[in-house]
Amino acid sequence: MTSTREIIEALERAPRIVIPLVRQADPAVLKRRPPSGKWSIHEHACHLAEVHPLFFRRLDLMLSEDNPAVKSYEPGRDDPPDALLRIDLEDALQRFRRDRSRLVERLRRLRPKDWTRTGQHDEYNSYSIFTMFRHVALHDFFHAYRIEELLLRKDWPAPSRVVELE
Numbered sequence: 001m002t003s004t005r006e007i008i009e010a011l012e013r014a015p016r017i018v019i020p021l022v023r024q025a026d027p028a029v030l031k032r033r034p035p036s037g038k039w040s041i042h043e044h045a046c047h048l049a050e051v052h053p054l055f056f057r058r059l060d061l062m063l064s065e066d067n068p069a070v071k072s073y074e075p076g077r078d079d080p081p082d083a084l085l086r087i088d089l090e091d092a093l094q095r096f097r098r099d100r101s102r103l104v105e106r107l108r109r110l111r112p113k114d115w116t117r118t119g120q121h122d123e124y125n126s127y128s129i130f131t132m133f134r135h136v137a138l139h140d141f142f143h144a145y146r147i148e149e150l151l152l153r154k155d156w157p158a159p160s161r162v163v164e165l166e
Contacts (some may be wrong), residue, residue, distance in 0.1 A: 004107070004115050007133050012104045014140035015097045018048060022093065024159035029083055034150065041150050045145045047075060048094035050084070052099035055136060057100045059106070062119045062129055064078040070119040071129060107133060 001008050022030075022045045031042045039047070054073055061068050075084070114129060121127035151159040 001134050001137060004110070004112075004130065006105050007137055008104055010137035011100065011107070011133065011140070014137070014144070015100050017052070018045060018140065018144050018147065019097065021144060021151065022089070025147075025151055025160075026157035026159070029150070029156050030089065032156070034153065035050050039084070041147050042087075042089050043137075044147050044150075045085040045096070046092040047062065047091060048078065048082045048140060048143055049096035049099065051136075051139075052095070054130065055103065056099075058119070058132060061128065062117050062132075063114060068119050070121040072121065072123045076098070 003012060022041060029041065030038050033043075051073070058070055061070070108146050110129070116128055116130065118126075118128045119132075124131075127165045150156070
């Protein structure tokens with residue numbers, strides 16, 4: 001993704017990819033973690049909804065201050081281990097769709113120079129609004145991939161068929 005248009009399109013597309021994947025899962029495995037102890041389908045999906053406020057705050061900060069400090073977020077470090085399991089999945093999926101729509105509309109209104117505004121991220125050597133939202137788009141697809149990996153586990157019930165293909 002090398003243009004703001006491509007980033008916005010990817011961000012807009014993510015709920016239409018992630019939510020149907022979640023809906024394919026057998027309800028019995030939604031909260032099941034694999035033997036590795038990594039996240040369940042439920043946790044991956046809820047995480048995508050939970051991070052929106054963080055990115056709205058970062059966007060506000062980077063638009064209002066010159067090169068502000070941006071603190072990293074790591075769920076394994078910053079949240080209790082069961083935090084995502086306690087979230088209502090249906091509510092999270094609705095918030096993901098709704099907040100993503102609000103985010104996309106806001107990003108469409110940014111001026112070209114806004115996308116170049118920077119912050120000093122404590123983990124990265126370079127961090128602009130462009131980088132932040134390309135990162136979010138890649139992050140969405142990382143979690144979609146993890147959800148699909150879980151859906152396809154040989155030792156779990158097969159996913160339901162995809163109902164709607166575009």
